[in-house]
Amino acid sequence: MKRVLAIIVGAVMGIVLIWLAYPYISDWLVGPVHGEDQMSANFVLLLAGLGIGCVVGGLAGGLVYSCLTKG
Numbered sequence: 001m002k003r004v005l006a007i008i009v010g011a012v013m014g015i016v017l018i019w020l021a022y023p024y025i026s027d028w029l030v031g032p033v034h035g036e037d038q039m040s041a042n043f044v045l046l047l048a049g050l051g052i053g054c055v056v057g058g059l060a061g062g063l064v065y066s067c068l069t070k071g
Contacts, residue, residue, distance in 0.1 A: 003065050010061020011054045018053030022046060 022045075030041045 003062060006061045006065035007058045008061070010064070011058040014053035014055075014057020014060070015050055017057070018049045022049060025049065 026042050026045055029045060030038050033039055033042065
């Protein structure tokens with residue numbers, strides 16, 4: 001149960017970090033929004049970023065839990 005909680009906390013932290021960094025990443029990759037194409041690109045970037053942040057955060061949470069319980 002503790003491992004699952006660590007994975008969930010890691011996933012939430014990954015999502016929050018991506019959510020905070022999203023405006024900067026979007027501005028760097030897509031640029032200013034002038035039409036539907038840029039809005040669609042921003043949406044795809046947000047969905048992909050949140051998914052990747054969730055997976056990487058969950059893996060990091062599980063890894064940190066494993067490292068802390070071995071010691």
